[in-house]
Amino acid sequence: MLQNIRVVLVNTSHPGNIGGAARAMKNMGLNRLVLVDPQEFPSPKADARASGATDVLEAAQVVATLEEALVGCSLVFGTSARDRHIPWPLLDPRETASKCLEQIQAGGEVALVFGREYAGLTNQELQRCHFHVHIPSDPEFGSLNLAAAVQVLVYEARMAWLAAHDQPTKMTKLEAGADVNAQPVTADELEQYFVHLEQTLIEIGFLIPERPRHLMSRLRRLYGRADVTRLEMNILRGILTETQKTVRGEPHKRRENDV
Structure with a gap:
């Protein structure tokens, strides 16, 4: 469906x-230049600047006029990029993308037209x-490179x-065959950690069972956001285990920092 969008460069x-x-077009799945x-x-x-998108260049249509x-x-x-004082509907790139999508979903053809590097499009x-598009760049340095301007609009599309x-x-x-270690912990695994954490905090004297206040509740919220x-x-479980060994005076098992 993105193939219904053509990028038109005028007098480059x-x-x-x-x-x-x-x-920029090929990066975003467009190929009609x-x-x-x-x-x-x-x-x-x-060809050199295309960096692998030479198929888009080879298929490009060259015409004499904008018509x-x-x-x-x-x-x-x-x-x-400039205020031309023309009473015309003006959109930003995101609004442009939304209207593009509506049109191509209805089976229509859309054109994104870019003007000359030195002067843009004429009045x-x-x-x-139908619409004018303005990229809201920093007014202190608002002129974008042509390819950069194309990238902004096709990205939004x-x-x-x-x-x-x-x-x-x-x-x-988290795809088939992905490392299981990269998957989020389950609710029961997290609960086991909280039991271990509470035991450790008690052993080091940070948590007093008779006066727990809201410590574990706050820690649950903290880890719940993580x-x-x-x-x-x-x-985390390894850190707790080694902490408990230190408190109990047990020997530590030397381990490599391979995590």
């Missing part, structure tokens, strides 16, 4: 920016867009698509 002057944009009257393309500089680039599009977004070109399809947005190790893994639990 540096081929390296075309390559950087292609790489349209170049309007590029000053230098194809180019080895573009040709937008054929078949039902929704067009034009990026602009006439911006008027061919991907995040919106992942959320809509209930796909994870974070890497996880999302402890089994490996971390083994470390």
Whole structure:
């Protein structure tokens, strides 16, 4: 479905920016690149900056005008870094991604249009867009590199698509075959730890059974927020065991710090 989004670069002057944009697109699962009257393309500089996304460059469509680039599009977004005083709907990248998703889910074609490195899109070109997009960068240094601007918008598009399809947005190790030590402890394992912890605190004189106050309750809340893994639990239980040995005067078993 992300293939219904095309990235349109208008009159790009540096081929390296075309390559950087292609790489940004492929990172986020997009591959439809349209170049309007590029000053230098194809180019080895573009290939070098693409860093493995040369297939996006090879499939890029080169056209003479913005009108040709937008054929078949039902929704067009034009990026602009400056206030042009044009009474046009203005969106930020996240809002843009949301509208993109609505359109492509309905089967429409969407274009994200980026202008020249030195001047952006002209007023006439911006008027061919349904919405204008502004990336809220620091006003003290607000001009983004072309490929960086592409990266921001395609990233937001991907995040919106992942959320809509209930796909994870974070890497996880809790997959089939993953290290069992990376899994969170179970409720009964945590309860066993609390018993061990309470015993140890009593032995070192930190917890007085006759006057426990709310110590264990507070510690339970603390560990409940920690999302402890089994490996971390083994470390904590080991610390308690060695602490008890010290209090009892028992010999310690030398161990390697391999955790």
